[in-house]
Amino acid sequence: MYVAVKGGERAIEAAHEWLAEERRGDTALPELSVAQIREQMALAVNRVMAEGSLYDPDLAALAIKQARGDLIEAVFLIRAYRTTLPRFGGSEPVDTGAMLPDRRISATFKDVPGGQILGPTFDYTHRLLDFKLMAEGEAPVARRAEPRGEPCPHVLALLDRDGLMEPQTPGEAVPPDLTREPLEMPAGRPLRLQALTRGDEGFVLSMAYSTQRGYGRTHAFVGELRIGRVPVEMEIPELGFAVEIGAVELTECETVNQFTGSKSEPPQFTRGYGLVFGQSERKAISMSLVDRALRWEELGEENSGAPAQDAEFVLYHCDNIQATGFLEHIKLPHYVDFQSELELIRRLRAEALGQREAAQ
Amino acid sequence: MTEPLSPDQAARRDRMGILARAEAAALAALMPPAPAHRMLRAPEVGAVMVRGRAGATGAPFNLGEMSVTRCSLRLETGEVGHSYVQGRDKDHARNAALIDALAQRPEGAEIERIVLRPLAEAEAARAQARAEKAAATRVEFFTLVRGEDQ
Numbered sequence: 231m232y233v234a235v236k237g238g239e240r241a242i243e244a245a246h247e248w249l250a251e252e253r254r255g256d257t258a259l260p261e262l263s264v265a266q267i268r269e270q271m272a273l274a275v276n277r278v279m280a281e282g283s284l285y286d287p288d289l290a291a292l293a294i295k296q297a298r299g300d301l302i303e304a305v306f307l308i309r310a311y312r313t314t315l316p317r318f319g320g321s322e323p324v325d326t327g328a329m330l331p332d333r334r335i336s337a338t339f340k341d342v343p344g345g346q347i348l349g350p351t352f353d354y355t356h357r358l359l360d361f362k363l364m365a366e367g368e369a370p371v372a373r374r375a376e377p378r379g380e381p382c383p384h385v386l387a388l389l390d391r392d393g394l395m396e397p398q399t400p401g402e403a404v405p406p407d408l409t410r411e412p413l414e415m416p417a418g419r420p421l422r423l424q425a426l427t428r429g430d431e432g433f434v435l436s437m438a439y440s441t442q443r444g445y446g447r448t449h450a451f452v453g454e455l456r457i458g459r460v461p462v463e464m465e466i467p468e469l470g471f472a473v474e475i476g477a478v479e480l481t482e483c484e485t486v487n488q489f490t491g492s493k494s495e496p497p498q499f500t501r502g503y504g505l506v507f508g509q510s511e512r513k514a515i516s517m518s519l520v521d522r523a524l525r526w527e528e529l530g531e532e533n534s535g536a537p538a539q540d541a542e543f544v545l546y547h548c549d550n551i552q553a554t555g556f557l558e559h560i561k562l563p564h565y566v567d568f569q570s571e572l573e574l575i576r577r578l579r580a581e582a583l584g585q586r587e588a589a590q
Numbered sequence: 591m592t593e594p595l596s597p598d599q600a601a602r603r604d605r606m607g608i609l610a611r612a613e614a615a616a617l618a619a620l621m622p623p624a625p626a627h628r629m630l631r632a633p634e635v636g637a638v639m640v641r642g643r644a645g646a647t648g649a650p651f652n653l654g655e656m657s658v659t660r661c662s663l664r665l666e667t668g669e670v671g672h673s674y675v676q677g678r679d680k681d682h683a684r685n686a687a688l689i690d691a692l693a694q695r696p697e698g699a700e701i702e703r704i705v706l707r708p709l710a711e712a713e714a715a716r717a718q719a720r721a722e723k724a725a726a727t728r729v730e731f732f733t734l735v736r737g738e739d740q
Contacts, residue, residue: 285640285656286677315637318658318674323641323650330717332724340731348727374722384646401649405641409652419644420651427653461607462640462656468672471595474607475658476676478640505642507654 253298267291276479276508277301281550282308283409283428285478285507302430302550309551320404322463322472326482326505327384331458333509336385338451338486344382349457350509385454386484389499396489396500396529415542422524422545426517427506429548435512437538437548438519446536448522449488450502457481457509481506483514487522492530500529520544605693605706606686610675612709614682620705621685625692626666633661633680659683669694 268275268291278290282305297303333349336342389395405420426434441448459479465472485502502522504514523538533539637655644651660674661683671691673683693701
């Protein structure tokens with residue numbers, strides 16, 4: 231039975247008006263501009279772009295403002311917006327090896343060609359609140375040094391050269407796209423990587439952490455972590471050749487994982503991979519650990535039954551928009567559903583009480 | 591592999607790349623007066639799916655989309671200009687298509703000098719500034735030599 235109930239319109243309108251007023255906050259204070267959010271809340275903007283799966287810093291900043299800082303709500307707004315855009319095509323795969331890195335570190339080799347570049351990192355800060363930021367001060371200026379102009383090859387390519395790394399073939403197949411076709415199991419690695427890169431940072435982090443604590447352990451080392459801008463190239467149909475259509479900032483993490491060999495593979499180092507929009511280091515490392523854990527089958531490893539090895543569990547639960555959509559819908563009116571529940575419980579109780587009385 | 595580009599095609603690829611990566615306001619400030627033209631495709635906002643490779647060099651996968659605006663137009667003199675520029679700025683896309691068309695005219699060298707070169711230089715300066723800040727955070731390891739090892 232479906233019962234239409236009216237009468238909420240005025241209440242909803244008033245609720246939205248109040249929401250707008252609360253969003254603005256104390257009008258004695260200046261209003262936050264979208265450009266301020268884009269420039270000064272850049273890591274929140276990056277997260278909304280990564281999980282919203284649309285690289286557009288201005289829109290992500292607008293979404294954060296509209297969502298009053300609720301990042302999942304902001305991701306929701308971006309996801310909704312991107313469905314309205316026509317798809318012009320797909321880019322050539324980006325060449326992260328050609329990145330001029332803002333940051334590039336390796337936890338496996340001290341001396342790497344191109345060097346260890348710390349970049350604008352929170353690492354080595356003391357995590358003490360800086361009360362100076364409560365006052366307006368002069369704009370800080372970073373120091374500079376002469377760049378050496380050395381190439382910055384991927385660190386794992388060094389191991390690759392020695393034959394110690396699992397081999398990898400480029401492949402040119404057009405990858406499956408979970409925004410066009412529903413995600414179905416079994417999911418190959420390209421589909422898993424797409425799901426993980428737009429997955430919820432907290433969820434992917436916790437899955438990665440679970441592997442470190444022993445639930446599907448993968449013995450990961452961060453072979454390399456790099457952050458920087460790379461150009462995006464796409465073949466232009468009108469011209470028949472590829473041109474650069476812009477540039478995106480990316481964080482890339484490659485893990486080196488100890489591997490003692492299996493029935494099908496010799497002992498060698500194996501790979502986990504993370505690539506995320508923006509400066510999103512925690513997410514990229516998490517993604518690479520979960521990617522590696524999910525590869526157990528293709529590497530002939532044992533399934534220990536760990537959650538991070540269960541592709542269906544990980545991929546069907548990592549999307550925070552699907553999750554929040556289903557979770558939050560239970561607060562909406564379920565009057566009729568609940569009415570039937572109520573009737574059922576009353577009947578069961580009446581039966582149970584009737585039987586007890588009869589037994590006495 | 592696809593066949594190598596002709597010099598004209600290579601120049602166009604470079605030019606369209608500079609125009610796409612340029613800041614919209616910087617391009618607008620350098621625009622010459624717009625010649626008479628007709629829109630073939632008015633500026634249109636859309637998305638391009640950005641791809642990466644598993645393990646940086648393996649099979650391609652879909653990373654996520656980026657917003658892109660494209661435009662095509664024809665000058666009264668016949669040259670067709672195309673643009674695909676990052677973001678949602680329709681003026682940026684129209685200006686880029688106009689420059690792409692103007693660069694094919696006899697005065698192309700002038701366009702190169704007054705528009706494209708300054709944009710390329712501004713881009714190089716931005717990259718250099720970041721590279722200098724990155725270089726300052728490069729770790730210079732040194733090893734302490736202990737007395738008993740000597």
